[in-house]
Structure formats: structure tokens, C-alpha cells
Amino acid sequence: MSSALAALAEVLTVELKLNPRTTHSAATSVTSTMQLLIPATSWNWPTDTNGTSSGALYDFCSWMPESASAAQPFTPSTIRFSDGYQQFLNGLRIDGSITHALEKFSDDTYYTTVLYAESGQPRQPAWNISQFPQAWLADVSGDPSTGGTIHVTLPTAGEPGGPADTTCFGLVSPDGADRPAPLSAGPGQSVDIHADAWGQISVRPAGWYDGAFLALRSGGPFNPGITADQFFGPNGLLRNMLTGLCVALNPTVTASVTADFATRLRGAREAGSSLRVGGIRFDSFQVGTRVDPRNGTVQLTASPTSNSPHPVIVGAIVRRVGNRI
16 A cells, blocks of 8 residues: 555544544444545445345454454455354363353344345354444535544655555546546645544444453463464464444545646546546546646546535444454
């Protein structure tokens, strides 16, 4: 992740952690790593009802995060957190406390029917969130105290321009291909991201998971051949856990970029392409031509094309698990 993206993530973390506006969502505070979501995704999950959960909620929350590093964007691994937890329980030497934990894990009360349009409706270990989009939108609607602008000063050194580099800006073609647009070197560059509301939404496993028990038994004793490193090491099955979402309502962007970058962006723009800033995609964006004589920058603006309320997940809160907390 480039230094410009790292600067954006750092400022967003501080905003969500320290600004009392974001506590309106009744979510947990940011005490763990905040990772940018690239690309950001619409937060349009339906509200859970009658013991069911949407496939969108379950798939977002249940995969163990690949990393807990602030230098990396949020990336799910190929391991369900509940599968890793079950293997942890099965790997412990049996005693009364293990038996109780296994009973809780198997209790269907803590499971949900996951609704997938393209398949059946399997029962899976449930995940809970502090608010669903509909309730959050009702809470923040008409309350200007929940909104605000985050200002990010971009590094003067620019960004590397290799095809594998994740840059602060990118052009997304109509077929979804993301082409990095590395910043040019120059002073005075910045990004202002405004949202009508910012919020944190806590994420937690249902009663099948016992965090206190895991912390107590993270060092074993384990069955022969099993080690703590298999669960909590660098490639462990339980090394990280998703604990929250960072959401923004109707985000817009105003940026100051070098004239060279503006020229390259205009030249690379295709018909129907959208602009990515951080992880947020904008179908409507304008690149100015007037150069600020003070620092040689040009203004860039981007906004949603729809007037309908549009909450997006811009980041995820991840923490390390077990004996490495």
C-alpha cells in the first residue's frame, strides 16, 4: 500500500477513534487496526429476521482477515473464523471446560440460516452487528453532527507507478479493471473526503464463540502434535478477527493534485470509466484545468451520481487474536 493510502488510513483511524460524532452509531471504539477496503462496497445488507442472515453479511464477517497490519488493505483469507475456532477446540486436551465450549459451539441457538440466492439455505455459526443499514440511516438522518470532512495531506514524494502497486487514485474501466494512477511528486497535494455521516459498526460472533475461554486456553494444553502456533502464528487459523466496519454516507471528494497528475488522469480516462479514491468509486468526477499559482496544484472533484442515500463500507477494524493480543 502506498504512502498516500497509508496517510489516508491513518487520518481516517484518528477521525473515527477520537471524534465523538462517530459514537452515534453505538459501535465499539477503534482500539485495533483500521484497514482500508479497496474497493469500498455498498452497505446495503438486509436486516436479519427470524433466524436468518443475508449471504452478504455472513460472507463479509465470517472469513478470517488475512492480516492485521495497518500497512495492508483489508483482505479476507480463505478460512472461516468459525472453522478455525472449531479446530482450536478439537485440538485442546479434553476437560470439563472444553466440553462446555464444544457444547456452546454446537448449539443451534447460535446458528443462522444464511440466505444465498444461488444455492440452498445452510445453517452456519451466526455473526452479529450493532446496527443494520436501515436503522443506522434512520439514526443519522437529519443530524448534521454525524457528518464531517476528513482532510488528508498527501506525501510530496508521489507514489510508485508499478502495475502491482495499490495507489491512492485509480481509474476503473467499465469492465471493472482497476488501473493505478500514481500521484506525481509535488507540494500542496491533499484529499478532502466529506460524508453526510461517518460511523463505526461493531461486529462480533454469536454465542458459539467464547473469547474469554480462548484467551485462557490459547497456550493449551493441546493434544499431541498440536501447537499454539498452528492457530495464532503468522499463518495461524485464528490469527485475526474482524471486529468492526467503518461506514460513510454519501461520500464526496475534493482533491488538490499536481497539474502533471491531472493531465495524465485526463489522458487515461476512458468513456464510462469511474474514479477510485482510496477505496471509494465515483462514476462522476471532474478534473480541473486552473492551476493554483501558490503550489501548482489543480482541483479534482468526485461525487455520487444518485441522490439516494448511499452508505458504503470504507474500512474494516481488525485485531489480533489469542495469545498474541
